[in-house]
Amino acid sequence: MDQEHISGPAGDGPGAGRRRFLAIATGAATAAGLGSVAGCADGDGSGNLRAGEKGGTAAPDGSPSAGAVHGFDVKAENARPGNADWAVTKAGPPRAVEGFADRVSVLPGESFGLYVSTTAPRFTVSAYRMGWYGGARARLVWRSEALPGVRQPEHTVDSGTRMVRTRWARSTTVATKDWPEGSYLLRLDAQGGEGGQRFVPVTVRSAATAGRTVVVNAVATWQAYNRWGGYGSYDGPSGGYASRSLSVSFDRPYEYDDGAGLFLVYEAPLIALAERLGIPLAYATTTDVAREKRLLEGAAAVLSLGHDEYWSPEQRAHFTAARDAGTNIAILGANCCFRRIRLEASELGPDRTLICYKSSYAQDPGFRRGHPATVDFRSAPGADPESSLLGVIYDGYPVDAPYVVTHPGHWLFEGTGAKAGDRFEHLVGVEYDKVDTGFTTPRPIEILAHSPVVCDGRPSHQDTAYYTVPSGAGVFATGTMRWVEALDATGDGRSGRNHGLDARSGALTTRVTENLLRVFAAGPAGRSRPAQDNVEAVYGGS
Numbered sequence: 001m002d003q004e005h006i007s008g009p010a011g012d013g014p015g016a017g018r019r020r021f022l023a024i025a026t027g028a029a030t031a032a033g034l035g036s037v038a039g040c041a042d043g044d045g046s047g048n049l050r051a052g053e054k055g056g057t058a059a060p061d062g063s064p065s066a067g068a069v070h071g072f073d074v075k076a077e078n079a080r081p082g083n084a085d086w087a088v089t090k091a092g093p094p095r096a097v098e099g100f101a102d103r104v105s106v107l108p109g110e111s112f113g114l115y116v117s118t119t120a121p122r123f124t125v126s127a128y129r130m131g132w133y134g135g136a137r138a139r140l141v142w143r144s145e146a147l148p149g150v151r152q153p154e155h156t157v158d159s160g161t162r163m164v165r166t167r168w169a170r171s172t173t174v175a176t177k178d179w180p181e182g183s184y185l186l187r188l189d190a191q192g193g194e195g196g197q198r199f200v201p202v203t204v205r206s207a208a209t210a211g212r213t214v215v216v217n218a219v220a221t222w223q224a225y226n227r228w229g230g231y232g233s234y235d236g237p238s239g240g241y242a243s244r245s246l247s248v249s250f251d252r253p254y255e256y257d258d259g260a261g262l263f264l265v266y267e268a269p270l271i272a273l274a275e276r277l278g279i280p281l282a283y284a285t286t287t288d289v290a291r292e293k294r295l296l297e298g299a300a301a302v303l304s305l306g307h308d309e310y311w312s313p314e315q316r317a318h319f320t321a322a323r324d325a326g327t328n329i330a331i332l333g334a335n336c337c338f339r340r341i342r343l344e345a346s347e348l349g350p351d352r353t354l355i356c357y358k359s360s361y362a363q364d365p366g367f368r369r370g371h372p373a374t375v376d377f378r379s380a381p382g383a384d385p386e387s388s389l390l391g392v393i394y395d396g397y398p399v400d401a402p403y404v405v406t407h408p409g410h411w412l413f414e415g416t417g418a419k420a421g422d423r424f425e426h427l428v429g430v431e432y433d434k435v436d437t438g439f440t441t442p443r444p445i446e447i448l449a450h451s452p453v454v455c456d457g458r459p460s461h462q463d464t465a466y467y468t469v470p471s472g473a474g475v476f477a478t479g480t481m482r483w484v485e486a487l488d489a490t491g492d493g494r495s496g497r498n499h500g501l502d503a504r505s506g507a508l509t510t511r512v513t514e515n516l517l518r519v520f521a522a523g524p525a526g527r528s529r530p531a532q533d534n535v536e537a538v539y540g541g542s
Contacts, residue, residue: 025265025307025430025481071212072181074131075278082133083140086126088187088258092196097123097149097188098228098253099171102348104219105203105285109177112202113348115251116171117152120190125174129182129204130268132276137268141179146191147172155229161246162236163353164229181206181283183217183271185260199259206282210298213521215271217285218308219250220341222261223354228252233310233356246360247344250352266306269487270332273513274303279521287351290315290343301328301520306484310339310356313372320389323473328520331477332484332513335394335431337386340377342366378439388440391467392433392477396455400499401462403427403480403508404451406538411519411529412448412466412476416511424508425493426500427486428453432462433479435535442467442475444533449479463538468531472524476516483509 099116106112116123124146128138152168174186186200203217224233229252236243254261274281282299289295289302290312296302302322308331316337323329339356344366346352357364361373361381378385378393387393402423405413428451435447445467453460464479486501486509493502519525 071208071280072206072282074275074281077129077139077180077182078132078134078275078278080133080139082131082136083128083138084136086128086130086136086138086140086185086187088197088199090195090197091258092190093119093194095119096194096196096198097190098198098259099188099200100166100251100253101174101186101200101202102170102251102352103202104250104287104351105205105217106176107207108179108181108204109175111173111175113170114172114174114186114200115152115166115168116147116149116188117168118149118188118190118193118196119151120149120193120195122146122191123149124189124191125172126187126189127174127179128185128187129180130185130263130271131182132272137272138185141184142174144172144174149190155252157229157231158247162231162243163245163247163249164231164252165249166229166252167347176204179204181281183215183263183267183283185263188259197258198253199257201254201260201263203283203285203288205284205288208298209282209284209296209302211300212280212282213274213517214282214284214296214299214302215267215274216289216302216304216308217263217267217283218305218310219261219285219287220310220312220343220354221286221308222254222263223248223250224310224339224341224356225256225262226252226254228255233354233358246357246364247353247355249346250354251346251348262307266333266481266484270303270305270484270513273487273510274517277514277517279517286311286315287343289318291351293318296322296327297325299327300523301330301517304329304331304333304336306333307481308333308336310341310354311337311377312341312343316377316389323389323469323475324471326471326473326524328473328525329389329475330516330520331390331392331475334433334479334481335397336390336433336477338376338378338394340372340374340382342371342374385439387436388442389475390433390477391435391442391445391465391475392463392479393436393439395432395434395436395460395462396453396458397431399429399432399453399455399462400426401428401432401451401453403449403462403464403505405448406450407446407448407534410446410448410466412512412515414511414515416508418508424505425502427482427505427509428462428480429482429499431481433477434461434463435465435539437535437539441535442469443535444468444531446531446534447538450538466531468526468529472527474520474525474529474531476520483513487513
């Protein structure tokens with residue numbers, strides 16, 4: 001989802017545009033009407049309910065396989081009855097109830113602290129595992145008893161970094177005994193008073209990923225865009241870039257989507273699809289990938305979801321090492337791996353402070369101690385453009401353009417019925433990537449869709465691309481941020497929901513993603529489906 005408005009090589013500029021970007025990108029009501037659109041970038045409780053059982057896994061085509069990876073059984077889990085009443089339907093007044101967990105992820109059976117502030121005398125916590133469940137999209141795994149509610153102290157703002165701090169008392173400790181691996185939303189329900197509901201996301205992560213497709217929740221990016229307390233990585237209460245936070249903390253609730261952060265728009269639809277297919281899955285967050293050097297060892301594939309912008313050097317190194325060992329990578333969004341960050345401890349634990357000084361990197365005490373500059377990966381010092389991993393590079397925002405298929409014979413388009421020149425309205429947006437061989441670009445690389453765009457008066461193109469490397473790994477990048485959102489698109493688009501995306505876009509993205517996930521789950525895609533370079537044919541002379 002970047003940029004706030006790129007006006008220099010570090011991609012810095014007015015924060016109000018970045019805020020408005022979030023509104024037009026997600027449609028989040030909380031972000032509506034907050035400044036003008038920025039210009040285009042120039043390149044640059046009570047007891048546990050029974051949880052999932054351990055067992056065998058599924059083959060890439062979704063059928064049982066005796067020789068498949070041992071571990072969490074996605075098919076068995078999703079055969080359980082779902083709970084379609086998981087959503088927040090009565091948010092209530094501001095600050096009625098809200099909270100956060102002191103761990104972004106835990107292993108099955110581990111506990112975490114829950115910090116809740118509410119104006120109600122009591123509240124309950126319901127843990128929903130997000131998945132497919134016959135279309136219900138969630139299953140209630142656990143619900144607490146009624147817990148005493150308190151209004152926690154007001155936050156403070158650090159004078160140097162403008163980081164929002166909370167010093168709340170722990171409300172309860174949640175044990176995850178019998179919780180299956182997966183992505184969870186805890187729903188807080190205020191009892192009494194004016195009522196209210198909010199989410200708290202948490203991931204029950206996988207201890208190992210060998211042979212599985214790894215779903216990575218982009219928690220760093222969720223937090224960078226979080227303006228709870230009035231400050232985020234793009235601006236402060238004034239709406240100006242200069243008032244932005246230089247560090248942000250996970251020790252606070254998420255403001256957007258009733259506390260769900262960016263999960264519901266950019267990640268939940270993909271998780272539902274992958275779980276419906278029944279392929280062997282593992283679950284992690286960007287923080288886990290950064291911290292655990294060997295976490296991705298032997299993984300069949302790793303998925304970066306709809307918007308995954310903020311990466312630490314460690315996360316990038318571990319993704320790259322996985323690719324070079326034969327793990328497939330899918331980038332199912334745009335503007336991925338754009339900001340270089342550093343994770344440090346907060347008062348509640350390790351890796352709970354996200355540092356990204358951007359153009360002010362010289363002021364960063366960590367940089368002065370020898371840490372990499374927290375600027376855009378493509379910017380000095382230490383420039384390392386994201387294209388060397390992704391194949392594509394971020395090119396701009398905002399756009400809203402048709403997605404144009406140019407290579408319909410590619411295996412990813414099998415079963416779509418797509419023909420050369422077919423257009424899918426509104427599928428390119430609000431940010432986009434392209435193949436640009438002026439930056440380091442792995443070869444061979446195939447361009448599958450080449451969509452003309454005009455970004456703030458500048459003609460350009462969006463590209464969907466696939467490349468392969470000697471290890472056999474395949475790397476796929478959609479080149480548009482609306483891909484995951486489009487998986488849920490229905491109707492004719494006239495209602496304006498999902499940015500006007502219609503059922504044609506929903507069907508296209510769903511079938512391409514199914515093809516991708518099945519092939520990537522089977523092992524190194526490049527061994528059976530090597531890329532056939534067509535950059536020169538598309539761009540001419542490149």
